[in-house]
Amino acid sequence: MNLTQDKLAALYREACEVELQAFKPGNVSIYSEGHNMTVEDFRRSAEVSALPLCDVNYSLGEKIFYAIKATRDAVGCNTNLGIILLCAPLIQAVQTFPDLALRVALANILENTTINDAMWTFQAISLASPAGLGEVSNADVNQNATITLQAAMQLACDKDRVALQYVTDYKDIFDLGVFRYNHAFNRWGEQSWAAVAVYADLLSQFPDSHIERKFGSRYSARVATMMGQLSDRLQNIDDPEQVKPLLHQMDSELKSHGLNPGTSADLTVATVLTVFLECSLCA
Amino acid sequence: MKPANAKIDTPERNRFLTTFMNQDEEKYTGYWTVRRYIGKGTQPTELNSQAEVIDYVQTTEGAVGYIDEIELKVGMNVVGRK
Numbered sequence: 001m002n003l004t005q006d007k008l009a010a011l012y013r014e015a016c017e018v019e020l021q022a023f024k025p026g027n028v029s030i031y032s033e034g035h036n037m038t039v040e041d042f043r044r045s046a047e048v049s050a051l052p053l054c055d056v057n058y059s060l061g062e063k064i065f066y067a068i069k070a071t072r073d074a075v076g077c078n079t080n081l082g083i084i085l086l087c088a089p090l091i092q093a094v095q096t097f098p099d100l101a102l103r104v105a106l107a108n109i110l111e112n113t114t115i116n117d118a119m120w121t122f123q124a125i126s127l128a129s130p131a132g133l134g135e136v137s138n139a140d141v142n143q144n145a146t147i148t149l150q151a152a153m154q155l156a157c158d159k160d161r162v163a164l165q166y167v168t169d170y171k172d173i174f175d176l177g178v179f180r181y182n183h184a185f186n187r188w189g190e191q192s193w194a195a196v197a198v199y200a201d202l203l204s205q206f207p208d209s210h211i212e213r214k215f216g217s218r219y220s221a222r223v224a225t226m227m228g229q230l231s232d233r234l235q236n237i238d239d240p241e242q243v244k245p246l247l248h249q250m251d252s253e254l255k256s257h258g259l260n261p262g263t264s265a266d267l268t269v270a271t272v273l274t275v276f277l278e279c280s281l282c283a
Numbered sequence: 284m285k286p287a288n289a290k291i292d293t294p295e296r297n298r299f300l301t302t303f304m305n306q307d308e309e310k311y312t313g314y315w316t317v318r319r320y321i322g323k324g325t326q327p328t329e330l331n332s333q334a335e336v337i338d339y340v341q342t343t344e345g346a347v348g349y350i351d352e353i354e355l356k357v358g359m360n361v362v363g364r365k
Contacts, residue, residue, distance in 0.1 A: 182312035183291060186319065186326040278313070279320035 002098045003280055008091055009050040011280060015273035016046035016083065019265060022195035023247045025230070026223075026254030027265040031247070034255045037079060045071045045079040053088060056095050060113060061120025061149065063088045068124040081128040082162045082210075082266030085121070086173075087273055089166070094277055102278050107169040110150055118145035118152045161209045161263050170270070176201060177271030178278075184234070191272070193240040196247075198271050200234060202264045203227035210262035219259055226250055286327040287339050287348035295333065299349050302365050 003011070020042055023031040030039055052058065052066035067084045089109050090102070097105035122145050145152065153166035165172060177198050184197035204227040207220040230250065233243050254261070289296035291308065300306050306314075315326035330336050336348040337356060347362065355361070 179309050179312060182316040183308075186312055186315045187329065189319070189325065275316060276320075279317045282317045283321045 003094055003277075005051075005054045005056050007280070008054040008094065011276045012053060012087060012091065012273060013046050013050050015087075015269050015276055016042065016080075018191045018195050018272050019269045021192035022199065022268065023192075023244070023251075024196060024199045024261070024265055024268070025226075025247050025250035026259050026261050027199075032251050032255070035258075035260045037077065041075045041077065041079050044074050048074040049080060049084060053084060054091055054095075059117060059120070060088055060092045060109065061117035061124075063092065064117075065120040065124040065127075068128050072127055078128040078130050080266075081125065081130050082263055083269045084124070085162050086165060086170075086266055086270035090170075090270065090273055090277060094281070098281075102274065102281060103169065103174055110166055110169060113149035113166075115145050115148055117149040118147060121145075121149055121152075159209065159213070161206060162266060165267075165270075170274070172202065172206065172267060173271050173274055176205070177267060178274055181271055181275050184240075185275075187238075188240055190240070195268050195272055196240070197231070197234050199261075199264055199268045200227045200231040202267055203261055204231045206264075208261040208264050210264075211259055215259070219257065223254070223259065223261065226253075285343055285346045287336050287346060288327045288329050289333070289336065289349070290329055290331050295349065295351060303349075303363075 020029055020039055023029050026034075028034060028037050028039060028042060033039060048070040049067035052070050053063050055063065055066070058066060064084055067088065068081060071078075071080055071084075089106055093100075093102060093105035093109045097108055100108070122143075147155075150166050153163040156163035157167050161172070180201045181194045181198050185191060185194035188194065204224055207217065208223065211219060211223065230243065230246065233246065234240060237243065289299070297308070300308065300311055304311065312326075315324075318324045319326075328339070330339055330348070333350045333354045336350055337354065337359070340346045340348045340359065341356075352364065
């Protein structure tokens with residue numbers, strides 16, 4: 001089934017909005033802003049990045065670059081580099097292989113990335129200027145690309161969970177995120193609470209790359225324990241609203257230390273988009 | 284009909300999905316997400332124990348559920364056995 005450019009853009013915006021509506025401790029949501037970013041920054045970023053990201057005439061790398069450029073022009077800071085890096089291959093997959101299962105189509109896209117995709121993506125990353133980005137020999141984003149985008153992601157995947165998705169065909173998202181989202185959504189019927197469940201599960205199982213780039217592994221165990229508790233609570237309650245006091249408490253604690261699990265929030269957006277795409281393709 | 288499902292990660296649910304539905308948990312939850320997404324229904328009620336399933340079936344008109352055979356009580360109608 002072919003999803004039009006406008007439909008894909010709408011699904012992407014909706015996925016970004018669901019993530020903003022989800023109370024994700026330590027991250028920005030309608031319940032709690034922070035880290036010098038506002039909900040409006042993220043809404044505006046989703047709005048302006050949607051069209052370049054879904055432009056059927058752009059290559060994967062061009063999608064990434066022009067979506068980041070549009071964001072930078074609109075809000076002047078890095079709100080969505082991880083989101084764009086994760087969502088672009090999903091959208092490219094649907095546009096390129098509309099008749100394949102999404103996971104199979106995505107694997108095809110990732111396997112066939114080019115040096116040109118890497119070049120555009122390096123420019124996008126330089127433009128976004130994410131905090132704590134290091135250098136990897138052979139693939140410094142400030143140099144010209146000499147390897148494919150997937151090969152570049154391979155070099156970065158031990159310290160970046162977004163990069164890891166490029167070399168595992170989004171294993172975290174398909175094997176953990178989507179399953180958790182579907183289960184929580186079917187149980188509670190609310191997309192934003194399903195997104196909270198995904199975020200908590202991801203953080204309980206994997207250290208957040210954004211936190212570790214800034215602080216090393218100093219806080220990783222504490223965050224994992226905290227999110228494990230949240231995940232357990234969510235699995236055993238019929239009304240997720242009951243955990244709101246706990247979410248406020250965790251949010252205050254994380255933000256008081258400057259901890260922002262931004263990579264896990266990015267993976268949450270990509271999970272929600274994956275579900276939306278699969279539902280739309282099935283429907 | 285008002286079907287009842289066992290809670291996720293229980294042996295009876297896993298066995299039911301495999302034996303009767305020929306599905307795994309991932310396919311099952313994905314199916315119901317699509318159904319809900321397109322506005323064509325929500326997943327069956329999930330109950331915490333076999334005792335709750337029995338109570339639900341005995342007190343709700345049109346209810347159907349699954350339990351281990353050893354939990355079967357006198358007066359319950361059996362639709363199928365596997």
